[in-house]
Amino acid sequence: MxxxxxxxxxxxxxxxxxxxxxxxxxxxxxxxxxxxxxxxxxxxxxxxxxxxxxxxxxxxxxxxxxxxxxxxxxxxxxxxxxxxxxxxxxxxxxxxxxxxxxxxxxxxxxxxxxxxxxxxxxxxxxxxxxxxxxxxxxxxxxxDDRPPHERLSDREYQTLCMIASGKTLTQIGEELNLSVKTVSVYRARLLEKMKLKNNAELTHYGLKHGLVE
Missing domain, CATH: 3.40.50.2300 (Response regulator)
Structure with a gap:
């Protein structure tokens, strides 16, 4: 040895x-x-x-x-x-x-x-x-190359779909029973996670991936 x-x-x-x-x-x-x-x-x-x-x-x-x-x-x-x-x-x-x-x-x-x-x-x-x-x-x-929206939490994903379909933060808050402040936190988080800048980009993403009804 x-x-x-x-x-x-x-x-x-x-x-x-x-x-x-x-x-x-x-x-x-x-x-x-x-x-x-x-x-x-x-x-x-x-x-x-x-x-x-x-x-x-x-x-x-x-x-x-x-x-x-x-x-x-x-x-x-x-x-x-x-x-x-x-x-x-x-x-x-x-x-x-x-x-x-x-x-x-x-x-x-x-x-x-x-x-x-x-x-x-x-x-x-x-x-x-x-x-x-x-x-x-x-x-x-x-x-891991799956689309970014699959990495969102359920609430963030709901917010994404609703903004993409043209709803305002107030309307989303009413529908989800959340304050506008909370909805805007979800919006900020999902924009960051998805590396998007604003609602227009978000809407474009939603349409592209068929997330808008």
Missing amino acids: GDASIRVLIADDHAIVRQGLKAILADTEDLVVTGEAENGVRALQLIRDGGYDVVLMDVNMPDRNGIDTLKLVKKEFPKLPVLMLSMHPEEQYAIRALKAGAAGYLSKQSAPELLVTAIRQVAAGKKYVSATLAEQLAEAITE
């Missing part, structure tokens, strides 16, 4: 899974399992004691689930790469895990060599995602 060994902590509540992961890593020269935890609390204790280069963590653990533990780990040890493992299909948890700071996400059904590749990759400071997941992430990013 040379200096170049990557020290791995395995956090999983199933002893059989931990054994399986250890068996896979036992065949590699550069990866060595130096700690095991059966739950999130224990994982955090071990991480605080130090000495790990990569953490392998199950998304579903008893006392505190993996995503919550991951957030705590990233708060205290922002540079420690955490690779999340899950029985679930990737689309269910992967994007949440990556948003919470995971360095990668791997389904437990993946081939053993993928696990080895993933650990080496995150230890080197890179992110690891499978080809399927990369595709889903690309789609998720494209979804």
